[in-house]
Amino acid sequence: METEYKGRLTYAKGASIEFVIAPNQDVDFGDILVVEGNNNDRFYIRAHDFKVKSRWSGLNGVGYLMSKLDENGQVVNQEELDFYMGGNHTVKIGMAEQLCYVDDKGQLLNPKTCPDFFCQVRALNAQDSSLLSEIKGDLEIGFLKSGRGVLTMPVGIYGAKSITEHIGIFGTTGSGKSNVVKVLASSVIDSGNYGLLIFDVHNEYFKDLSSHPMSRERLCVYHTDDKQYGKTIEVNFSEVGPEDITACATFTEPQLDAIYKLSSMWKDDWMRYALQYDAKDIIDELAGCTGQKFNSRTIGKIKSICWNLEQELHVKQEEATVISQIITELEQGKVVLVELKNISPVGEQALSTLLSKKLLNNYAGKTEEERSQIKPVLIVLEEAHRFLGKKENSSSNVFSRLVSEARKFNLGMCVVDQQPRLLADKVLSQLNTLFILGLASKADRSKIEAMCRKDILQQRNEIKNLDCGEMIVATNYMRFAAPVKVHKYENFLQQRYAGYVPVPPII
Known part of the structure; x- marks a missing residue:
């Protein structure tokens, strides 16, 4: 099966990986790649950063190349600069993290070891069925994205x-x-x-x-x-509890106290009675049962919210909702x-x-x-x-x-x-x-x-x-x-x- 060669591994420490990107190959942020191990195992990695290295990358090398430029930073002699910059000594390094590991039996594991020096790095393909089973799920959402490309590997969640x-x-x-x-x-x-x-x-x-x-x-x-x-x-009065009212608006401490006392006093009929009786009658009833005198504005706010909900949620006495x-x-x-x-x-x-x-x-x-x-x-x-x-x-x-x-x-x-x-x-x-x-x-x-x-x-x-x-x-x-x-x-x-x-x- 043809695989898309991407480069060779040059460094590995723990879950950190570095690899030389092959000439004429593109690797992007987020690309998911495979390092082919020496024992038929595979390491899945994701690129997260890049750097360019050259034999001129050191301070002395950069200083020498800068001496070939004029005071405006422009090339004095392009042919001479091309001679120094030519050759195969400039490389692009991809830095990646190891995601998971597949042993020689095809079992998918968390990172257990790191690949060997100069192992081949390739793109994902149909051979990577172990990874596919991990991310497929039974509720599909989309396809796996790798860098700028989209693979035909379905991704979802297991409900x-x-x-x-x-x-x-x-x-x-x-x-x-x-x-x-x-x-x-x-x-x-x-x-x-x-x-x-x-x-x-x-x-x-x-x-x-x-x-x-x-x-x-x-x-x-x-x-x-x-x-x-x-x-x-359609909602029944008995189905509306005090927490349904308190969740939908901002109430003061006395208003919250009054709501829960009404619920305690009238049980399932508290909202119906709160709408049916005048504020003065409710205040008297609460005072008689609890010994606590509430303000008419406190009861008025509760009646107003209850009336709005009665209209919008079609709150009725009928049991069928x-x-x-x-x-x-x-x-x-x-x-x-x-x-x-x-x-x-x-x-x-x-x-x-x-x-x-x-x-x-x-x-x-x-x-x-x-x-x-x-x-x-x-x-x-x-x-x-x-x-x-x-x-x-x-x-x-x-x-x-x-x-x-x-x-x-x-x-x-x-x-x-x-x-x-x-x-x-x-x-x-x-x-x-x-x-x-x-x-x-x-x-x-x-x-x-x-x-x-x-x-x-x-x-x-x-x-x-x-x-x-x-x-x-x-x-x-x-x-x-x-x-x-x-x-x-x-x-x-x-x-x-x-x-x-x-x-x-x-x-």
Whole structure:
């Protein structure tokens, strides 16, 4: 089999590698290459820096060449300079790190040793099947990227390993975060082995996901206003707890105290009674039961928030709501899309908190045997710093509980954000899989480097120069952080389904 020769190894110490790049060969930042060992073993390396060496590289040599220039730094005698610069004594050195190692039996291992002097360095090819099995996964995302080239090696994540251990998708506006979510959702639809709950803040997923050939069986759409497609969200008064209210707005200490006392006093009917009775009657009732006198403005703020939520979430007394139906669909391995664009931030945060809390309580309340009969579920939360920021992160926050506790219940969080530095450190440390797209801010890149489970310091140049649709995938079970060219959603479906036409069907 023809291999693309790239050069020869000239130095190795631990996981650090240096090699001479062959003449007329290109090696770029981030190129993944193979060092062919002397014992039929192979070493996978990634180039992260370069330097040029010559017999004139020393200080004396440079000084001698400079003497051949005039006072303006221009060549005095080109023919004489060409004579000194000619020959085969100038070399380009690639500096790389060892990623992993394949022994003579084909077993993939963490770096165990280093290659011998002057071993051949080549490009990746079909022989490298051990590496392919490591990064392929059952939820495909894109193709392996090596330098400026893209290889036809599919890269994805293993849902059983990644979903319950939480995922972070980080990138600036225009870097391709939405396309990553669409491709991930498409792979989940194809698989049928996982549930996916997407809170769609900008209503940007329905058009594409509904065009998936299997959307009729595995995509369920909900919204908060009457539309021709999907189902309208309806909530029962008894389903709304005090934490759903406190998560969606800023309250003072007396207002928080009043909310929890109302809940304690009226149980499941607290929100209905808070809307039904006048502020004066509520104040008198609280004073009679608790001996505490509340201000009318305190009760007025609570009644105002409750009224807004009643209108936006269609809160009613009827017992039949869609929440139990949503949970059942997720347990069956379907993608549930909740559109949130047409409601206020207050309603959006309350609904996200309410659904996530019900899902967590449902999974936590099941026995191990019952959980083995249902699918693991991933919750996709956009603009996550609003829920999991440094100030918002607390023990009473359901999303904080999901990040710290949900793994044992077969639930996972997918945190999507433009500015990872705004997230609480405790949250970032729990994300075992990171999709790192283009990040313009040095502070964001530094935060990711500090919190990533894999050492990505040598990929700084690569991360800094990521184009739209390119990312680094770092996950616990992969032996290295893999550069990926993410599939464009339409092209991905065309590859999988012959005759696919990107026109959304009527649901």
